[in-house]
Amino acid sequence: MGPQAHLLPGGTRLHLQHGPIDLIIGAEGDRKIAFAAAQARFATVLEELVRELPALRQPLSTESPPPNGAIACQMHLATYPYAAESFVTPMAAVAGAVADHVLHAICAATPLTRAYVNNGGDIALHLTKGQHFTSAMSGHDGSDLGRITITQDTPIRGIATSGRHGRSLSLGIADSVTVLARTAAEADVAATMIANAVDLPNHPAITRAPASSLDDNSDLGDLPVVTHCSALPATDRRLALEQGRKRADDLIQKGRILGAALFLQGDSQSCTAPLASLSLRTAEHA
Template sequence: MNGAVAARLPDGRLHLQHGPIDLIIEAFGAPDQVEPAYRQAIERFSDVLPTLVGELALLRRPVGDACPLPRGPVARRMVEAVWPYREVFITPMAAVAGAVADEVIQALCAGRSLDKAYVNNGGDIAIHLSSPHSLRAGIFARALDGAVELTHDQPVRGIATSGWRGRSFSLGIADSATILASTAAAADAAATVIANAINVDHPAVARRPARELDPDSDLLDLPVTVAVGRLPPPLLDQALARGVAEARRLRFCGLIDSAALSLQGRWRIEAPCRGGKKAVQ
């Protein structure tokens, strides 16, 4: 697999790892469908990282008026996901984790009859659901704080979370912004934008230029959040209100389905009502 590693976990799930990409995959259905699906995922995964590395220079550039034209399918997914946000600073790297998950779940399910499946790329999750199946996913900020029940008839096939405590840098102060969308790449890009919107200036918020922390960062010299101390309640409400406003705008534009936002123990939900219940709880 050209440096990629595939292993079965004790509980039967598939683990794929190559460089910074670390996937947990689980498929449900008849064994004669699940096992070939896993082999398909392994075969597709072997080429994902080398192809991305070959286009890294393009993928680290901010998206502008001219749409980038990458060659690889994962890179194309990344560009498609961030293109709606080109009026703000964003690079295709904002959707890389979700795009990888989308690509692998497509390979996993191709030609297979699976009840349900997921590809979890460090918390950014691509989902497959067939009728009448459902999937329950936990929502984490500092602990398991909630859950969402996804059914086959909902438009959601991707979940992603962003925040200043996450794997990637954030311009905002959100503990977490968990987004549900039609694909994992779309959720990933929107989570970045919404988490950035959850923001206020205060002496308790410490920031540093991204390139001081990582010379290769696609955020260049933008000030990213490195610490958030205790904030006054009115500022917490103000920051969360900004995130809710952005999530609502993206929902009305059809870019996301719903959002769960957290900051220092406070939560805000932006979601459509389905059968009298909100999509995220």
């Protein structure tokens, strides 16, 4: 089936779906024009990505040539800073890059006071003066993990979440890591990297398997991904979260992200950049 589109109850949000891509779009302004622009841009997204999919699934290096498509190019740019540091493929930014590009299309079509494109939890934002966006953070079991409120005067325009309970396989044991950045693509790859860092190598409570044994199409190849993590004692949970927090702090220092919230078996840690004027409250501090 080709791209599917329908308005959600109330008529203020648009649902777009094609293959594995599933978007929820909200816009305040001329929604008719905005939603038409979203549908027009979305119509070619999957085809555009599939044309370069084999290359986008390859490990990125500092010598990797840029791709051709607009979305693929943003994926490359978002992941390139990590190429010399760790294993990464452009696919680490695919969900965020799609959200960014669809948002750009609707904002270019008509003036909007506020808009968002939510691609399975990776969110691209448009905020004008006086506007804000509040997002709930939820656990894989539906538990309330806290709230993020982003105002127009902060540079944050992207939110992404990763972890071993998400849509993708993870090298780490984080239940979830939510990252705030200037774009959704940048938040997407950073969330993956921080979630990978929340780990306890060789711990007996953690089971791993080659990614290829779980998903023939995984861009992680034979890298060992987490398949199970039993209940951990508090000291081990803190140690694992501290590893992730160090990675998040490093990315803040490098200017790649503006904040992060990390969760593991009921414990959490968070950090924000000094210039990130926002409210980030985990449930235990709410």
